[in-house]
Amino acid sequence: MPITETHEIHNRRMGRNLGVGLTLLAFVAIVFFLTVSKIRNGGAMEGFDHTVRPSITEEAYE
Amino acid sequence: MSDFTANTSSPPQEATFGDYLALLKPRVMSLVVFTAFVGLMVAPQGVPPMVGFTAILFIALGGGASGALNMWYDADIDAVMKRTSGRPIPSGRVAPGEALGLGLWLSALSVVMLGLAANWFAAGFLAFTIFFYAVVYTIWLKRSTPQNIVIGGAAGAFPPMIGWAVATGGVSLESVLMFALVFMWTPPHFWALALFMKSDYDAAKVPMLTVTHGRPHTRKMILAYTLLLSPVAIAAGLTTIGGPVYLAAAVVLNLIFVKGGYDIWRRTEDAARADDYRTEKKVFRFSLLYLFLHFGALLVEAGLRSVGLGGW
Incomplete structure (x- = not known):
């Protein structure tokens, strides 16, 4: 049988879930815009992954 | 019939998002x-x-x-x-x-x-x-x-x-002086609070200076720290982050704060109780403004420097 009546406790839980959801969304947005900002300001776009790539050879810097 | 039993009484233990904040x-x-x-x-x-x-x-x-x-x-x-x-x-x-x-x-x-x-x-x-x-x-x-x-x-x-x-x-001298400003400001700020919130710290058995060394000693230490704080606050005005605006603000604010420390030191406990710790409360409120205005003045100097004004 479904719960049809909303108790005050459900409102509190709804508020908490909404708060957590919005916080996570804000976190995703911050990471996204921080990444955009870093790349626009010349930050590294590829990390070192223990293999030689053309972009890290001496010729790439000449 | 349902296999779900709802607890209809309102449990006080349920937290809101605001409680976590x-x-x-x-x-x-x-x-x-x-x-x-x-x-x-x-x-x-x-x-x-x-x-x-x-x-x-x-x-x-x-x-x-x-x-x-x-x-x-x-x-x-x-x-x-x-x-x-x-x-x-x-x-x-x-x-x-x-x-x-x-x-x-x-x-x-x-x-x-x-x-x-x-x-x-x-x-x-x-x-x-x-x-x-x-x-x-x-x-x-x-x-x-x-x-x-x-x-x-x-x-x-x-x-x-x-x-x-x-x-x-x-780290540099400027950042160390900003640290020292807040560091030296904290004791007189909190001890002024402890003077008029005495029963709370007593009840919690937190060894506040007011409890361990007595209230006259605390009053003396408030004055001592306002005196020690002044040169630190003014010194920051002579570095690259300071300037005439900050220095003027620092001199005035420190004079007022030292005067507040002096007023607290001079008062007896009976006099303080008689007017419900008016001076202590006033100095506590001013201490908040003191810190806000010092950092505000540093911000003003930075703003002025960005348009070619301010600084030394």
Whole structure:
């Protein structure tokens, strides 16, 4: 049988879930815009992954 | 018939989202945000706005995380103090373990995010600040020495240095002086509060200077610290972050603060009780303004420098 009546406790839980959801969304947005900002300001776009790539050879810097 | 039994009585233990926010001590966070922001803005190098915004946000979150750890450890003494008995843990709305978990996870998140957003020196500094507040102050000092406020004040003084480190990646005389300003300001600020909130600290058995060394001694120490604070505050005005506006503000504000310290020192306990600690309350309120205006003046100098004015 479904719960049809909303108790005050459900409102509190709804508020908490909404708060957590919005916080996570804000976190995703911050990471996204921080990444955009870093790349626009010349930050590294590829990390070192223990293999030689053309972009890290001496010729790439000449 | 249903296999679900609803408990219709309203359990007081159910926390709201606001209770978890309260664990982060938003009022302390506002001071952290402001001083870290000023530390970042007065630094000689700039950072992209989004990097600066993210850095300040996670410095604030780190401060909040240490606040949650403090509330977790201090729940027993919070419960007996009138001012803090309504906090989420002593009132039973948040379980101690939840506060501990929240504090630890947010500490880790804020340090890692600050490292990724700015640099790992600033991140390390934030980690040290959280450790200092949660462990050195809350766990080691607060209950064991009347110097708790003096040494613990360092935790609240680090944020402008972290803000500076976000921009410069290091430490310099200017950032050390900003630290010293908050560090030296903390004891007279809190002891003025302790003078008129005496029953609370007594009941919690926190070794406040007022309890261990007596109130006349506390009054003397307030005056001593306002006198020691003045040269530090004025010295900052003679460095690259200072200028005529800051120096003028610092001289006036320190004269008023020293006068306040002198007034507190001169008063007897009977006189203070007679007017319900009017002078102590006035000096406490002014101390908030004192810090805000010092950092505000540093911000004004930075603004003026950016348009070719200000500074020396």
